[in-house]
Amino acid sequence: MAERLAFIPPMEPKLVVKPPEGENWIHEVKLDGYRSQIVINGPDDIRVFTKTGADWTKKYAGLVDAALELDVKNAILDGEAIVINETGLPDFNALQKAVHDNPYAMYLGAFDILHLDGRDLRDLGCQTRREILHSIIKPNSRIQFSETMPGDAKAIFYLADQAGLEGIVSKRADSKYRSGPTTNWLKTKSFTEDEFELLGVKRERGKAAFAYLAEPGSGKYRGSAFITLGRDMKDRLWKRVQDHAGPRPEVMKEKPEAEWVKPGIKLRVKHLRGDHAHIRHASLLGFGDEE
Template identity: 65%
Template sequence: VETAIVDGETIVTNDAGLPDFAALRRAITRRQHDLYFVAFDLLHLNGHDLRDLGVEERREILLGLIQPDSRIQFSETMPGGDANAIFYLVDQAGLEGIVSKRLGSKYRSGNTTAWLKTKSYTVSDLELLGVERERGKPAFALMGEPGTRKYVGSAFITLNREMRERLWKRVQEHAGPAPEGVKRQATTWVKPGLKGHVKHLRGEDKLRHASLQDFWEEN
C-alpha cells in the first residue's frame, strides 16, 4: 500500500473485549498503545478510486491488505438473518450499536440510505437538578450523577401532560440553588431528592439523545 483512504472507527476494548467509549477518550491522550483501528470500507487505493465498486468488492480488497495481529483490524461481516434479531443480540451484548451497509451499494458521501448507523440505548437512574423551560421551546430536565450532583447533561421531557404538570409542581416545591459550576438560562433548580429514569445513547460520558421517562421523589 502506497496511499489509501480507509473508512473505519478507532476503538479501545475493555476486559470483556468490547469497545469502551469512555476508555477511548482517556486513551487518546494517555494510552495511545491501547488504540485499535477497525476498518470496514476502502475508498481509494494507490491512486485508484474504488467508490463505484460494490461494497462487497471494496471489502474483499480491504481484507487482503490488513496484516494479522496488527493495530488495524478488519470488521467482519455479521451472518445474514432477521435484522431485529441481530440488533437484539448486539444490544444484549452491551455494544453501542451497529453499522449496516446495503449489499452491492457504491460509496457515496453525504446523506444516503445505503448505510445506517443504528445506536443502542440504555436507561439510567439519575438525579434531577432542575428544569429548563422557555416559551416556544421544548422543556428539558437537567440531570446529574446521584449523590455527587455532577451535571451530566439534559434530557427532553417526553412525559404526558398530567405527569409534566406534576413534575413542574414538584420542581417548584423543591426549588433550590444551582449546583456549583453550572449555569443555564431559564432554569428552575431543585434541592436534592428528585430522581428520574433517563433513556440515552449507550457508551457516552454525557447524555446524548436523552429523554426523561419517569421521575419520583426519593424517601
C-alpha cells in the same frame, strides 16, 4: 508521481428506529469509539484523523505502527478507534483516557477503504470495497476488519442489544462512498437506562415538558429528557421541583420558563446507548430512589 492523499470527510449513516429489511444490506456491529481515518502516503507519511478532520496521529501511535505493517503503497482506511475491556467489548471511558495518556491502547475496527495504491475506490460498491479491505488486513494487528454479521437484521440487532453493544450499522451492498449524511448507510442504536441528577424543568403551555439533566456527582450537563410520566408521577415530580426550588445552576444558561432546583433529585432515564457527551431520545422513567 501519484497525488498525495489527504483526509476525506466520512460517509455518515442516518439514525433509524429499526434496521432495514431485505437482502441488499450488509450489517455490522456499531463499535462504541471514535470514528477515525488512516491516510497512508508511504512509510514516512501516515496520519490518523478524527471524524471532523483533526490530526490525532500522535494520539494514535499504535495505529500508525499497525498501518506500517500493511502491504500497501498508499491507502485511506475508514473505521472506528476503540479500546476494549477485559470482556473484549469496546470501553468508551477507557478510550477517552487512553487518548490522553496511552497512544498504544487503541484498535481500529476498519470497515471501509477509499483509496488503495493510486486507485480511487469510492465509485465501487460497498461490498466490493470491503472485500478489498479484507484482503490487506493482517492477522493479530491493531487494525482489524469489522466483520459482516450473518442472518436476519432484526435478530442481529437483538443480539447486539442483549450483548450491551451500541447497536448495528446497515449498509447497502452496492452503495458508493459519498461524504456526508446518507440513507444508504443506516444506524440502529440500542437504548439503555442511567441515573441522572435533575437541574430543572421547562414547562410551556401547549408544549411537551422536559427535564434538564446532569451527571450525578460532577454536575456536568448531559442533556434533556421529555417528561412522559403518568399523571401521578408527574404530580409527584412537580411537587419535588417546588420543594427543592433553587437558583440557576452555573452550568446552565438563562432559559425562559425554566424552573431550577437544588441538587438532590435523582431520576432514572432511558436514552440511546453510546451518547456520551449529550444524551438523545431520552425520556424519564421515574425517581432514582424508587427503583
